[in-house]
Amino acid sequence: MLRFETAGESHGECLVATLTGLPAGIPISVEAIDRDLWRRQQGYGRGGRMKIENDHAEIVAGVRHSKTIGSPVAILIRNRDWENWKDVLAVEDTGGAENPRKPVTRPRPGHADLPGALKYDFHDARYILERASARETAARVAVGGLSKALLAPFGIGIASHSIAVGPVRLARPAAWDEIAALSRREPVVLGCVDLETEARMKAVVDEAYRTGDTVGGVFEVVARGLPPGLGSHVTWDTRLDGRLAQAIVSIQAVKGVEIGLAAEGAAEFGSKVQDTIHYDREGRRFTRGANRAGGLEGGMTNGQDVVVRGMLKPISTLRRPLESSDLATKEAAPAAYERSDVCVVPAAGVIGEAMAAFVLAQAFLEKFGGDSLPEIRRNVEGYLEQVKSF
Numbered sequence: 001m002l003r004f005e006t007a008g009e010s011h012g013e014c015l016v017a018t019l020t021g022l023p024a025g026i027p028i029s030v031e032a033i034d035r036d037l038w039r040r041q042q043g044y045g046r047g048g049r050m051k052i053e054n055d056h057a058e059i060v061a062g063v064r065h066s067k068t069i070g071s072p073v074a075i076l077i078r079n080r081d082w083e084n085w086k087d088v089l090a091v092e093d094t095g096g097a098e099n100p101r102k103p104v105t106r107p108r109p110g111h112a113d114l115p116g117a118l119k120y121d122f123h124d125a126r127y128i129l130e131r132a133s134a135r136e137t138a139a140r141v142a143v144g145g146l147s148k149a150l151l152a153p154f155g156i157g158i159a160s161h162s163i164a165v166g167p168v169r170l171a172r173p174a175a176w177d178e179i180a181a182l183s184r185r186e187p188v189v190l191g192c193v194d195l196e197t198e199a200r201m202k203a204v205v206d207e208a209y210r211t212g213d214t215v216g217g218v219f220e221v222v223a224r225g226l227p228p229g230l231g232s233h234v235t236w237d238t239r240l241d242g243r244l245a246q247a248i249v250s251i252q253a254v255k256g257v258e259i260g261l262a263a264e265g266a267a268e269f270g271s272k273v274q275d276t277i278h279y280d281r282e283g284r285r286f287t288r289g290a291n292r293a294g295g296l297e298g299g300m301t302n303g304q305d306v307v308v309r310g311m312l313k314p315i316s317t318l319r320r321p322l323e324s325s326d327l328a329t330k331e332a333a334p335a336a337y338e339r340s341d342v343c344v345v346p347a348a349g350v351i352g353e354a355m356a357a358f359v360l361a362q363a364f365l366e367k368f369g370g371d372s373l374p375e376i377r378r379n380v381e382g383y384l385e386q387v388k389s390f
């Protein structure tokens with residue numbers, strides 16, 4: 001079973017990720033993982049923090065001579081900002097006359113501050129926001145890079161793009177090549193395939209900057225090259241649609257998920273929504289009239305692109321703060337403000353890629369098993385032959 005864990009606070013020493021269950025012999029490129037880490041830090045609307053950090057995946061276990069060896073992979077990503085937080089977040093309490101902590105006693109509506117403080121019994125939300133922060137997703141992106149590396153030898157690729165920023169929405173479908181090309185584009189801007197739409201998205205972010213506000217949006221993750229039959233209809237927790245939904249909604253600030261054209265489909269008659277089935281005798285394969293289902297039927301991949309969207313609420317730290325109440329005095333007080341992002345849609349897309357890559361890699365290994373790349377390859381080839389001669 002492929003599984004991962006992360007640890008680390010936003011301004012602590014470093015982030016740590018471990019990924020267990022990766023077979024031996026998978027080629028790993030640190031450069032490719034660093035590229036995704038860089039992409040996660042980009043986008044028009046990011047705050048000052050991302051100018052300080054320059055993330056690098058330091059693999060300290062499980063990869064030797066650029067290939068996995070079957071043992072757990074451990075990755076460190078150091079926080080450069082730690083230098084400025086050594087006293088605030090010291091591991092050992094050294095006492096001292098001066099209180100070096102930077103208490104957060106005015107919880108931000110929409111953040112983990114208040115429920116976290118109540119749950120863990122802190123009258124200062126500092127330790128809550130340190131862990132709730134999406135800085136943690138750098139570790140997830142590194143895990144996603146390893147997951148992509150498992151899928152890549154089988155011709156499976158994963159990419160993302162921004163569908164909406166605030167009220168501005170991409171009005172046309174995006175082709176795979178356009179979406180995949182975005183991962184090579186610099187600067188990232190807002191990660192939209194259509195430059196005219198992107199310019200209007202940028203104007204929305206500018207308005208948020210001007211007014212001390214924030215904006216949300218929608219990203220779309222597309223996975224191409226998946227065989228049919230990953231995931232299963234037989235039990236609720238093996239359904240791949242449900243597993244992908246959980247992975248995407250677990251991303252900080254993502255409040256909704258859509259598989260295929262779910263929202264559009266809900267307003268249509270069935271005859272307009274289901275993807276018709278055809279057979280290509282020459283290619284010896286089933287084909288489909290469209291891909292409105294987003295590549296998933298009955299909780300299984302159907303061989304089409306898997307398409308999943310994440311809906312982000314606007315960032316909850318506002319320069320023009322909302323009303324709040326002080327955790328200590330209970331008096332009305334404006335919510336705390338700490339250097340913050342204004343728009344994170346393209347970055348969230350990169351995190352969405354990572355989470356989707358992990359879930360798909362997990363489902364892939366469940367289907368094909370194997371402890372080494374050659375063994376998995378044999379299993380995949382056998383299955384693909386079965387599908388072809390069906």
Ligand SMILES: Cc1cc2nc3c(=O)[nH]c(=O)nc-3n(C[C@H](O)[C@H](O)[C@H](O)COP(=O)(O)O)c2cc1C
Nearest residue numbers: 111112132133134252253316317340341344347348
């Ligand atoms: C890439 C990314 C960057 C984020 N940056 C910030 C930020 O700078 N300030 C902030 O208040 N929230 C930020 N968030 C959102 C918070 O982490 C999130 O709202 C918070 O942890 C509460 O979780 P919830 O919104 O999922 O309920 C970011 C989210 C993502 C995905």
